[in-house]
Amino acid sequence: LAKTTQPISMDSYEGQEVNITCSHNNIATNDYITWYQQFPSQGPRFIIQGYKTKVTNEVASLFIPADRKSSTLSLPRVSLSDTAVYYCLVGEGGGFNKFYFGSGTKLNVKP
Amino acid sequence: DVKVTQSSRYLVKRTGEKVFLECVQDMDHENMFWYRQDPGLGLRLIYFSYDVKMKEKGDIPEGYSVSREKKERFSLILESASTNQTSMYLCASMPGRLGNQPQHFGDGTRLSIL
Numbered sequence: 269l270a271k272t273t274q275p276i277s278m279d280s281y282e283g284q285e286v287n288i289t290c291s292h293n294n295i296a297t298n299d300y301i302t303w304y305q306q307f308p309s310q311g312p313r314f315i316i317q318g319y320k321t322k323v324t325n326e327v328a329s330l331f332i333p334a335d336r337k338s339s340t341l342s343l344p345r346v347s348l349s350d351t352a353v354y355y356c357l358v359g360e361g362g363g364f365n366k367f368y369f370g371s372g373t374k375l376n377v378k379p
Numbered sequence: 380d381v382k383v384t385q386s387s388r389y390l391v392k393r394t395g396e397k398v399f400l401e402c403v404q405d406m407d408h409e410n411m412f413w414y415r416q417d418p419g420l421g422l423r424l425i426y427f428s429y430d431v432k433m434k435e436k437g438d439i440p441e442g443y444s445v446s447r448e449k450k451e452r453f454s455l456i457l458e459s460a461s462t463n464q465t466s467m468y469l470c471a472s473m474p475g476r477l478g479n480q481p482q483h484f485g486d487g488t489r490l491s492i493l
Contacts, residue, residue: 300479311383311469311484312422319479355421359479369414371421 272356277374286343288373290356293337301332301339302357306372312355316341343375351377382406383485385470391491398457400488402470410473411453412482413437413445415466422469428453460492 273291280286292301300319304312316323318330318339329342343350353372386401404411410429414422414437424437426445434445442464446454453472457464467489471482 302481304482309486311471311486312482313484314481317479317481369422369424371419 272358272369274354274356274371274373276371277376279376279378280346281378282347283345286346286350286375286377288341288343288354288356288375289338290341291338292356292358295336295358300359301330301336302359303328303330303339303341304355304357306353306355315354346375346377348377348379351375383470383472383483385468385485385488387488388486389489389491391493392457392460393493394460394462396457396460396492398460398490398492400455400457400468400470400490402453402455402472402485403451404453404472404483405451406472406474406483407450408472408474408483409450410475411447412471412473413443413453413455414469414471415439416469416487417466425455462492464490465492466490 300317302317303315305315306312316325316328316330318332320332323330331340353374355369355372357369383404392398412427413425416422423439425439425443426434426437428434428447431447431450444456467487469484469487471484473482474480
């Protein structure tokens with residue numbers, strides 16, 4: 269079962285690029301890697317998803333090496349409003365859709 | 380926009396009570412999930428359902444049951460509430476049968492068992 273490991277917390281300053289790495293050594297062939305953002309008193313919100321190589325959207329990039337045993341979420345030029353918990357999720361595909369959240373990374377952006 | 384609505388934001392119940400948490404989604408998604416979230420433990424999957432009347436246990440099903448009589452509604456039931464079930468409960472829905480679709484979450488129910 270593909271479980272994930274992330275740093276518990278990270279600090280950054282406004283305007284910096286932030287990279288959060290997630291380890292998923294037991295990822296299966298059918299699994300996708302998905303990242304979510306969660307603010308206090310809200311449910312997690314989808315940020316980005318990928319299967320291999322690099323994916324980019326308007327808010328983030330996701331880098332996945334060839335062996336897929338890890339992934340890195342990259343947030344360009346963070347602002348104070350990016351302070352949140354970020355979860356890495358590996359989907360166990362094949363029809364039963366059991367998903368395993370990591371413990372999340374608390375990103376603290378300072379002015 | 381997908382909307383997942385949880386019936387209560389805050390709920391206070393007593394030990395031994397039967398507690399119902401309701402979740403409704405408006406996008407005809409096949410899959411629905413119940414998680415609990417505790418400090419330092421992230422989100423843990425309690426149960427999920429991939430179709431009406433179908434359910435599968437997650438990581439921590441003990442003390443909980445679920446019901447999915449209609450596609451849009453997924454209920455979490457605490458048969459006899461205990462203080463260790465005090466937590467934030469999150470419902471989510473997802474289309475399709477594979478892991479390449481994002482989950483859509485409600486804003487949670489903070490449940491306190493006294």
